[in-house]
Amino acid sequence: MSQDFDHLIIGAGISGLGAAHFSARRGLSTLVLEANERVGGCINSQRFDDLGGFWVEAGGHTCFNSYGNLLDILDDLGLTEQVQPKLKVGYRLWKDGARRSITSALHLGEALASLPRLFSEPKAGRRVADYYSRVLGQRNYEDLLRYAFQAVICQPADDYPAEALFRKKPRRKEVIKAFTFNGGLSSIAEAIAAGSGIEVRTAQRVGSIAHSAEGFEVRIDGGKVVRARHLTLAVPPPVAAGLLPEGFEAARVALDGMEMAEIETLVLVARNTDLARLKPIAGLIAIEDAFYSAVSRDFLPDPAHRGFAFHFRPGALDAEAQRARACQTLDLNPAQIVAECRVHNRLPVLRPGHAERIARLDAALAGTPLAMTGNWFLGVSMEDALTRSRAESDRLFGAPV
Ligand SMILES: Cc1cc2nc3c(=O)[nH]c(=O)nc-3n(C[C@H](O)[C@H](O)[C@H](O)COP(=O)(O)OP(=O)(O)OC[C@H]3O[C@@H](n4cnc5c(N)ncnc54)[C@H](O)[C@@H]3O)c2cc1C
Structure with missing residues (x-):
């Protein structure tokens, strides 16, 4: 069986893109298959073209100078110089119908x-x-x-x-402590995807995988097949469990019972002038409410607009009531919303005993050409995800010289 690629990665979130970067740096031909139309997964800077490209983070919003693997990738891509400091604005609580101090x-x-x-x-x-x-x-x-x-x-x-x-990591002191990019964090995902030696195919949902002594045969919905010697699954745990090929039963058993938290994210944009009563804020932490938090775009002020992503509990409010609640917290009249969009976010549900689960999974993967990465090994941060991607890359291909 001839191979199309040395290394095939399923999922173009930061975990899969990181795995692709580490692989391409080794000179391996690398393909990433992504089900969505865009790369980035939970990194999702929602851009509003008719508002001059104003964007709001609908998912991950902050990177820190303790993100060593991410900074290594940014160094490789020549992007570290372009990081943008985030304005120091604080979070407020939303409690009993009012904004309050922490x-x-x-x-x-x-x-x-x-x-x-x-x-x-x-x-x-x-x-x-x-x-x-x-x-x-x-x-x-x-x-x-x-x-x-x-x-x-x-x-x-x-x-x-x-x-x-929270995981303590060494800081790179010469880099700004908390940063973003001019075009939002999606710029990172897009830059990695465009890196040399990496091919990314979007709108390609993988449906099944077969494994033999020669390698992996990956079947995309619609029937197309791609072959590769090495494979990395960089998808949420229930998807990974469903895709594991025959011969990896112990790995599938290790994933049994892992769940995802569903998050209904509402992104709202309004004119600065209509939000004059609301001082700049990093966001809101909700105490006993239908949303967990709201994250603002005030960390990178725009001359015309302000934007907010409200992360709602699933099923707590219908779309109209979510909009009304978000507007209430901002002292905004719903008629003053100039743009809005909805995003379905998902994050893994980790439970005590998780480290033991991962140890069982790693034992099942040891010595095989199959890697697994994601935001569900060490923790959900982008750096936790990249730490796993790097370790798996070293396991499959050996530590880089
Ligand atoms: C609201 C929110 C705020 C956050 N804030 C921060 C923050 O400020 N800082 C921080 O460090 N982290 C933050 N995080 C966490 C971080 O953004 C995520 O954990 C991380 O980006 C997840 O990356 P991932 O690649 O592991 O998974 P994902 O981003 O979920 O990527 C998985 C990819 O796999 C694809 N896929 C799934 N099934 C298939 C299939 N069958 N075939 C092909 N592709 C498939 C999906 O479409 C997706 O693109 C936040 C997350 C959320 C949701």
Whole structure:
């Protein structure tokens, strides 16, 4: 069986694009197949052409100078110089129908009394609720942190593994601490996809995969087949479980029961003049509401427009009620919305015991030419995803010289 490519990657989110970059840098012929019309997956800068290209992040919005793998890729592509600092604006709470300061929900005495436990309390294997109630106090957790954390992961946070929420990574001090790009973070995905040695085919949903001693045979919906010696699955866990070829039963069993959190994202744009009463904000953290969080575009001000992405719980409100709730939080009349769009986001649901699950999966993949990556190995951040992509690339092809 002749091979079309050395390495085929399924999924053009940051995990798959990172895997493609690491592979192409090794001189391997690399193809990425993506089901959507666009690359980026959860990185999704929604551009409004009739508003002069104004954009709002409907998914991932911030990169940090602790994202070492991402910065390595940006270095390779000559993009590190182009990072844009984010204006320092703060988050506010949305509670009981009003915007409030974060400190209004903080119990300072309790935080100070609990904080020393930060140095002694074990994190591994603990739920977010258990660990953070100990190190910052029960009332702080219940009144503030629970909502702040669920705003980060866009799903209930109590049962999430504490070690997967934030991961300390070394910072590259010469780079701005928190950054974006002039055209939004989709610029990163588009630049990686356009990198030399990488071919990306969009609107190609993979339906099934067969594996033999010669390699992988990947069947795209519609019937087309592509062959490759090495394969990387960079898709959400339920999709990966469905695509695993015969011979990988142990890997499929390791994925059993992994779920995705569905997020109904509403992106709204209004004129600056119609939002004059709302000071610049990073976003809103909702306390007990139908949305987890709203992220604004105020970090990169535009002369004419402001934009917001509201991340709603699935099924909590219908489309009209979501719009009304979003407008209420912004003191905006719905008639003043100049552009809007809806995006279906999905993020993996991780649970304690996740590290053991991944260890079982890795044992099943060891020694095979199949790699798996995604935002569901170490954590959901883009850098967590790229850390996995790099490790899998090294496993398949050896550490680069
Ligand atoms: C609202 C929100 C805010 C976030 N904010 C941040 C942030 O500020 N900073 C940060 O670091 N991270 C953030 N994240 C997390 C981060 O953006 C994501 O975890 C990461 O981008 C996921 O990348 P991925 O490639 O693993 O998965 P995805 O982006 O989900 O990519 C998977 C890709 O696989 C494709 N696919 C699926 N099935 C098939 C198939 N059968 N055939 C072909 N292709 C298929 C999908 O279309 C998709 O493009 C945020 C996420 C969300 C949703």
